[in-house]
Each structure stands twice: as structure tokens, then as C-alpha cells.
Amino acid sequence: METLITILSGVLVTVAVYLLLSKKIIQVILGTAILSHAVHLLLLTMGGLKIGSAPILGEKTETYTDALPQALILTAIVISFAVTAFILVLAYRTYQTTKTDNLEVLRGSDDE
Amino acid sequence: MNNILILPMAIPILTGIILMFLRPYLRLQRWLSLLSVSVTAGISLYILNLIQREGILRLDFGGWLPPYGILFVADSFSVLLVLTASIVAMVCLFYAFFSIGKAHEKMFFYPFVHLLLAGVNGSFLTGDLFNLFVCFEVMLLASYALISLGGTKIQLKESIKYVVINVLSSSFFLIAVAYLYGAVGTLNLAHLSERIAEAGQNPLLTTISILFLIVFSLKAGLLLYFWLPGSYSAPPTAVAALFGALLTKVGIYAFFRIFTLLFYHEPSITHTLIGMMAGLTLIGGSIGAIAYNDIRYIVSYNVVIAIGFILVGLAVATPASMEGAIYYLIHDMIVKALLFLLAGTMISLTGTAKIDSERMSGLIRNYPLLGWLFFIVILSLTGIPPLSGFIGKVLVGQGAVEAGSYILLGLAFLSSIFVLYSLLRIFINCFWGETILSKEDEVPLRKSWMIPCVILSAATFGIGIGAEALSPYIHDAANILMNPDLYIDAVLNE
Numbered sequence: 001m002e003t004l005i006t007i008l009s010g011v012l013v014t015v016a017v018y019l020l021l022s023k024k025i026i027q028v029i030l031g032t033a034i035l036s037h038a039v040h041l042l043l044l045t046m047g048g049l050k051i052g053s054a055p056i057l058g059e060k061t062e063t064y065t066d067a068l069p070q071a072l073i074l075t076a077i078v079i080s081f082a083v084t085a086f087i088l089v090l091a092y093r094t095y096q097t098t099k100t101d102n103l104e105v106l107r108g109s110d111d112e
Numbered sequence: 113m114n115n116i117l118i119l120p121m122a123i124p125i126l127t128g129i130i131l132m133f134l135r136p137y138l139r140l141q142r143w144l145s146l147l148s149v150s151v152t153a154g155i156s157l158y159i160l161n162l163i164q165r166e167g168i169l170r171l172d173f174g175g176w177l178p179p180y181g182i183l184f185v186a187d188s189f190s191v192l193l194v195l196t197a198s199i200v201a202m203v204c205l206f207y208a209f210f211s212i213g214k215a216h217e218k219m220f221f222y223p224f225v226h227l228l229l230a231g232v233n234g235s236f237l238t239g240d241l242f243n244l245f246v247c248f249e250v251m252l253l254a255s256y257a258l259i260s261l262g263g264t265k266i267q268l269k270e271s272i273k274y275v276v277i278n279v280l281s282s283s284f285f286l287i288a289v290a291y292l293y294g295a296v297g298t299l300n301l302a303h304l305s306e307r308i309a310e311a312g313q314n315p316l317l318t319t320i321s322i323l324f325l326i327v328f329s330l331k332a333g334l335l336l337y338f339w340l341p342g343s344y345s346a347p348p349t350a351v352a353a354l355f356g357a358l359l360t361k362v363g364i365y366a367f368f369r370i371f372t373l374l375f376y377h378e379p380s381i382t383h384t385l386i387g388m389m390a391g392l393t394l395i396g397g398s399i400g401a402i403a404y405n406d407i408r409y410i411v412s413y414n415v416v417i418a419i420g421f422i423l424v425g426l427a428v429a430t431p432a433s434m435e436g437a438i439y440y441l442i443h444d445m446i447v448k449a450l451l452f453l454l455a456g457t458m459i460s461l462t463g464t465a466k467i468d469s470e471r472m473s474g475l476i477r478n479y480p481l482l483g484w485l486f487f488i489v490i491l492s493l494t495g496i497p498p499l500s501g502f503i504g505k506v507l508v509g510q511g512a513v514e515a516g517s518y519i520l521l522g523l524a525f526l527s528s529i530f531v532l533y534s535l536l537r538i539f540i541n542c543f544w545g546e547t548i549l550s551k552e553d554e555v556p557l558r559k560s561w562m563i564p565c566v567i568l569s570a571a572t573f574g575i576g577i578g579a580e581a582l583s584p585y586i587h588d589a590a591n592i593l594m595n596p597d598l599y600i601d602a603v604l605n606e
Contacts, residue, residue, distance in 0.1 A: 036279075043290040087275050090256070090272060094268040094269070106269050
């Protein structure tokens with residue numbers, strides 16, 4: 001199971017890299033969003049995908065699932081959600097002001 | 113248990129939230145923010161002295177003992193940086209009162225500055241790797257807002273690059289955290305250090321450490337500084353000064369923490385790599401600083417040179433070089449803020465950022481105080497004795513000689529000459545020469561713009577002359593960096 005999820009997050013990283021390297025702002029933003037999904041999956045897998053019960057004392061089982069990675073990705077998801085929302089607004093405003101969504105045009109700094 | 117440790121992060125956050133509700137009352141916002149930042153500075157000074165008496169302090173949130181809970185750890189190194197950050201933020205806020213303009217103030221400028229400071233202080237104080245990531249994000253989100261606030265064309269162009277590069281590096285940060293958790297199964301810094309020492313830092317852990325190296329290089333601007341000059345020259349002066357003084361320094365702090373506490377077992381790989389990158393940063397920064405004609409770019413490249421210089425101290429890793437790096441870090445936070453404020457003042461007085469004797473020349477006749485302060489900055493950044501840059505440079509140099517890294521030594525001191533040249537070029541072109549502004553056209557220099565600059569210049573003199581008074585703190589900070597066991601003992605065995 002871990003191997004499958006790792007391969008899945010690898011595929012997601014591939015897609016994200018492809019999108020990040022494109023010229024349209026919106027594709028770059030989607031790239032960062034997909035990259036964050038891949039990272040979250042990886043984070044979850046790194047704790048081990050065990051099948052056990054919730055780590056609460058008094059439960060009558062032998063195996064417990066590690067709850068920490070789930071707490072971590074919950075935090076990470078909230079952060080990436082906020083950042084993605086911000087960057088979408090920023091991109092829209094940039095498009096309104098500069099009249100372009102092509103990063104090739106936005107590169108460099110105009111000297112005057 | 114010392115509940116006071118939470119205050120340097122809690123006060124700015126709470127003030128930020130309160131200020132959001134006081135949007136129309138600008139005067140109240142200013143007074144409240146000045147009050148809150150000075151209280152933060154006072155508290156961190158108190159904590160610093162408490163540490164000297166009682167050793168490293170820690171605060172376990174919710175009473176969860178380490179390594180299970182999240183905790184704040186305050187040692188001399190982190191609290192020194194918290195103190196300096198609060199003072200610099202206070203001065204930059206003071207400058208902002210009179211320069212940032214009503215439009216910014218009404219659009220939640222002060223709350224964002226406080227959230228930025230909260231993130232910075234939190235990153236310095238935390239003792240948990242994931243918590244470090246969260247504090248980084250708090251700081252970065254506030255900085256995204258500050259860099260794009262105002263919405264001019266150049267700001268938007270630069271901020272989109274700044275945001276994307278930082279989102280990318282945050283993803284790398286998470287990947288590194290995930291790998292490390294998978295490898296050793298903990299996130300508490302002291303516990304991590306213990307487990308890595310037990311495992312003997314095998315090649316897998318060294319690879320993970322290089323992933324951290326890449327992440328912090330992007331954040332601090334070590335070699336991967338391509339995004340830095342553009343984004344630091346876009347926002348208004350007070351914001352640029354805050355960024356130049358604080359943001360990259362948090363990355364540098366993380367470098368020192370991670371590579372002295374966790375991954376110190378294979379210096380032949382990691383520290384050599386840091387040394388090479390620091391050397392290349394010094395070369396690249398020097399070339400950048402003399403290549404541009406735009407004052408803002410020259411100043412930003414000076415930030416890059418300083419990053420290279422401080423990390424030479426880490427790469428060499430002798431007690432002397434560590435002390436030197438800490439001295440230089442504190443000096444750099446203060447003097448870079450001053451440099452950005454002076455450069456911004458020059459630009460707003462003359463309306464141009466070009467070094468071009470047709471448009472900016474002979475300013476010292478019009479504004480003598482500005483000219484002399486700029487001269488002091490040049491001396492301080494170059495490392496002329498009575499000023500604060502000197503001690504740091506000497507100690508880093510001494511460390512490099514002890515360790516026998518003569519190439520880094522040469523590069524570090526050559527870079528000082530480039531700093532001197534790049535700033536003298538501004539000085540000669542803009543302050544000397546024919547005065548082109550007649551008394552009538554002269555834009556009056558407001559006293560309130562000069563007060564923060566004078567305070568910071570006094571601070572650089574103070575650190576230089578009062579180095580003796582500062583040295584017990586710095587010595588303690590370097591001692592903890594060189595002996596990770598002290599940190600581990602204070603966190604785990606009490």
C-alpha cells in the first residue's frame with residue numbers, strides 16, 4: 001500500500017513540475033496546488049499506513065495508528081489552502097494591472 | 113515552565129488582531145503598535161537576562177512533556193535575535209508612521225507588520241521542526257501581503273515571483289520534514305538530535321540534510337538568491353527595510369540551528385557544501401552589487417553578500433567563527449535596516465533610483481545629516497573598527513584561519529572591498545559633486561524620517577563600542593551552538 005501511494009505522489013509531482021514550468025500564471029498556480037497535494041500524501045505515507053485503531057487509551061486493541069502525520073497534514077492543508085487563495089487573488093490583480101498572464105512578459109524588471 | 117516565553121510571539125499576534133478592528137483610527141493604531149513592539153523588545157531583554165541566570169528555558173505547551181508536545185526553547189542565540197528583530201521592527205514602524213501613507217495604513221499595514229514579527233519571533237523560539245515550518249508560513253503569508261500591498265505594476269510583477277518561489281520552497285520543506293519523520297520518527301529538535309546521533313547520521317540522513325540545505329538556501333538566499341534583489345527592491349521603503357533586516361535572517365537562523373544541532377556529524381559533506389555555496393554567494397553578490405546602476409538593486413545585493421559572509425562562519429564551524437557569525441548577524445540586521453531606510457529616503461527625496469549625476473548629485477550640501485549617516489553605514493558595513501561590523505569580521509576571519517580555509521577567508525574579505533566600492537559609488541555620485549538642487553527646489557527632509565536612522569546609527573556605534581558588554585551573551589550563544597548536548601539536556605533531561 002505504501003509503495004502504491006508513493007508512486008501516486010510521484011506521478012502528482014511529475015504533473016506539478018510540468019505545470020510549474022509552463023508560461024501561464026494560472027497553470028503555475030495549479031502546479032503549486034498539485035505539488036502540495038503530492039507532498040501531503042507523502043507526509044501521510046511517511047508515518048506508515050497502518051491499519052489499527054485510534055490511539056486512545058482504553059481501546060482494547062494491539063495496534064494503534066500513528067496520529068501525528070494526520071495532524072501534520074491537517075495543518076499543512078490549511079496553510080496551502082490559504083496560500084493558494086492568496087496567490088489566485090494576486091494573479092487576478094496582476095492580470096488586471098499588467099494586462100497579461102504570460103510569465104515570459106512579466107520577467108525581468110523594466111528599468112524605467 | 114516559563115510562561116513568559118510565549119509573549120514575544122503572542123503579543124504581536126494579539127496586537128495584529130486587535131488592530132484589524134481599529135481600521136479607521138490611524139493614530140490609535142500607530143500608538144498601539146509602537147507600544148506593543150516596545151513591550152516585546154523589553155520582554156525579550158528580560159528573558160535574555162533570565163537565561164544568563166537560569167540557563168536555557170523552555171515552555172511545554174499544555175503541559176505535554178517533550179518529546180510529545182510542542183515547545184518553545186529560549187537560548188541566548190534565539191533570544192538575542194528576537195531582541196534585535198523587535199528593535200529593528202520598532203524603528204521601521206517609526207519610519208513607516210511618517211512615510212508609508214494613508215492608503216497603506218488603512219489597508220491593514222500595521223496588523224501585517226505585527227503578524228510578520230510574530231512569525232519571525234516564533235521561528236526563533238520554537239523547539240519543534242514542524243512548528244518551525246508553521247512559523248515560517250505565518251511570516252511568509254504576512255510578507256506576501258506586505259510585498260503586494262499598494263498594487264503598483266512593479267510590485268505585482270515581483271510579488272508573483274516571490275510568492276511562487278516561496279510556495280515551492282515550503283513544499284520542499286514539508287518533503288524534508290516528512291522524510292526525516294519517516295527516518296527517525298520524531299520532530300522535536302532535541303529528540304531529533306539525540307536519535308540522529310544514535311543512528312550515526314547515515315547516508316540517508318545526510319541526504320535529508322541536503323534537502324534541508326536546499327530549502328533554507330532558498331529562504332535565506334544562499335546561492336539561490338536569484339529572486340531576492342527583484343523582490344526586495346519593489347515594496348515601499350519601510351517594508352523593504354523590514355524584509356532586508358528580518359526575512360533572510362530567519363533562514364540563516366534555521367541554517368545555524370539545523371546544522372549545529374541536528375546534522376553536525378558529517379561536516380566534510382554538509383559544511384563543505386555550505387562553504388562552497390557561501391563562497392559562490394560572496395562572488396555572485398559582489399558582482400551584482402557593482403553591476404547595477406539602481407540604488408535599490410545595489411542595496412539588495414549587499415544583503416546577499418552579508419548572507420554569504422555569515423554562512424562562512426557556519427561552514428568554518430570553530431568557536432571563534434560562530435561568535436563572529438552571531439555578532440555579524442546582529443550587526444547586519446541593524447545596519448541593513450539603516451541602509452534600506454537611507455536608500456529609500458534618498459529615492460523619495462530626489463524621485464529617482466538611478467546613480468546618475470544628472471539627476472542626483474551633491475546631496476550632502478542639501479542634506480548634510482543624510483550624507484553623514486550614509487557615510488557611517490559604509491564604514492560599518494566595510495568593518496572599520498569602532499563600528500559594529502568590525503568584531504564580526506575579525507572573529508570570522510580568525511575562525512577561518514584556525515580551520516585553515518584560506519579560500520573562504522580570502523573571498524570573505526575581498527567581498528568587503530566590493531561592499532565598500534559599491535556603496536562608495538553611490539556616495540561619490542549622489543552626495544559629492546555639483547549641487548543640482550537649488551535651495552528653492554529642495555524637498556524638505558522631514559526630521560521624523562531621520563530619527564529612526566539616527567537611532568540605528570547610534571545602535572551600530574553602541575554594538576561596536578559596547579562589544580565587551582555584549583560578549584557574555586554572544587559567548588553563551590556560540591557555546592550552545594558548538595555543544596548540542598547543552599541544548600538536549602535542557603530540553604529532555606529535566
